[in-house]
Amino acid sequence: MTSLKRRTVLSALAAAPLISPFSAWAQATTLKISHQFPGGTLTEGDFRDRLCRMFAAEVEKRSKGSLKFEIYPGSSLMKTNSQFSAMRKGALDLSLVPLSYAGGEVPEVNIGLMPGLVPSYEVGAAWKTNEIGKELNKLLLDKGIVLISWIWQAGGVASRTKAMIDPDDAKGMKIRGGSREVDMMLKAAGAAVVTLPSNEIYAAMQTGAMDAAMTSSTSLISFRLEEVSKFLTSGRGQSYWYMFEPLMMSKAIFDKLSKDQQATIMAVGAELEAFAIKEAKKDDVLVASVYEKKGAKVVDLAAPSVKKWQAIARTTAWKDYSDRSENCAKFLKLAEKLI
Template identity: 70%
Template structure:
């Protein structure tokens, strides 16, 4: 890591722990936050949208109006898959997006939806201060993106017909896995895979292009998939599917802010993490009730089932990821220290 990069990251860590000082006199700044999820309010709707709105409110309140943000839900500002690249270029200020969506341009970030590497919220949360989290933060900063809020979500599977629980259930099904690595596991289990953002799952299942889709518990609720899928495999209790979906800011935009505003962004971002954790766990439970109320069936996974999927992942996705480059191999080794 070069000297400038080390200084920046050390500064971010220190800033989050410091008390606020008076804000520098400057014209008011309004950050644009883009995400793909349904819009709501600060108290109602998809928790990822609520988190962004709460974040924006706190920025404005604590800065005395010097720094604020506008939230653009439902990919209304720009298309989902364009967000990460736009942040890198400074064309988008902030986004809350599944990090693995950027795996095509930054292969290291596929660790954010690598099947089997995270099996509990506690383990995922520990990444932020562990070696793996520091390595991932360094890579993203070098690519022009800074992590503001660390958000993990467990995921489940919605199926139109038969439930997708065990690996053998996947044979012959058309499934959306959500990442290249998850797709590799599904293919090994005998499924055909389709790649698309979570906000396009409903239409694909409605037309029969998909038999099943893996996504976060929150998306399973927010996108009303219970209307087109009657079998649910939940992410509560035991699961091998966790998604890293952080709130991020463009590094160039961040570095253009006064130091006190940089401090505020990082501090408020860290404070949002408990809200996200509680909300994600709540949705893991709530999603089962939603599907059962709609006449569907909710299925949970056993530890033995999770171990089966994890074994397939080790032999396919994990090996493929480690072979991508030296950074990927190093990150996977650091992940294994947390298992």
């Protein structure tokens, strides 16, 4: 190559626009979203799966295709309880999973399923912008997790043997609570607790290994527990507990994205929170009709029953959580401010 040609090539390279990080990712970034719930479509099925699909479609659209997604429902990508740890390590991109499932790894997050602490969807939604939400967000960022969508769900109880309304009803029953703290409350009421993720409840109740299960209204429907239950304590109106079940992302993966991509992900995640509350409330009502059609007896909780459970929770679960560390005690006090 002549000297003149070399200078021409070098000049052309120098004048060429630099490829932005956003463009550089355009052909390479497909993110995986994992969850434990039954798969569906954008318009049909478990709203948590639908939310993941809506999130994926909207982010892909706004990022002009630079971000694409693959969704793995029904724990088809990895085991349910492995998701949180995998995100922390950067081995999983995103997951929608009950935060309390990570309580063994990060004790503070058990506050996401603390019986009696969140009395309504409105209080749960208020966490995000108040001190408790800011501290929880900070903690998770320190642990390698980015909160994308703040999602709360009311819980109910499906039972094979009798309706579980007051604490006395739990005596002698084998019950799945869903978190360490809920289990403590149940034990104090005289129950034997069973620990397993929600996608394993059906088999346990079908075989008689478990008498009753506490879980969200949506899971009570999606996992077809009406087929193995004769009683339902619904979560419509009032509930023993509300569960924090957010869409989360690995910070290691999030940090690799461009600022525009990060902003798009956070914006879409926040916009879908209104959809989540609407659908969760809808399922709280729908679950009653689903069980009634199967011949189950459906009961709703009244304030006196909720207060009985809350009184037990204060002296067992709340106290134990607060005693675990200064950080846990701080989280509990901040959450109590909103009650």
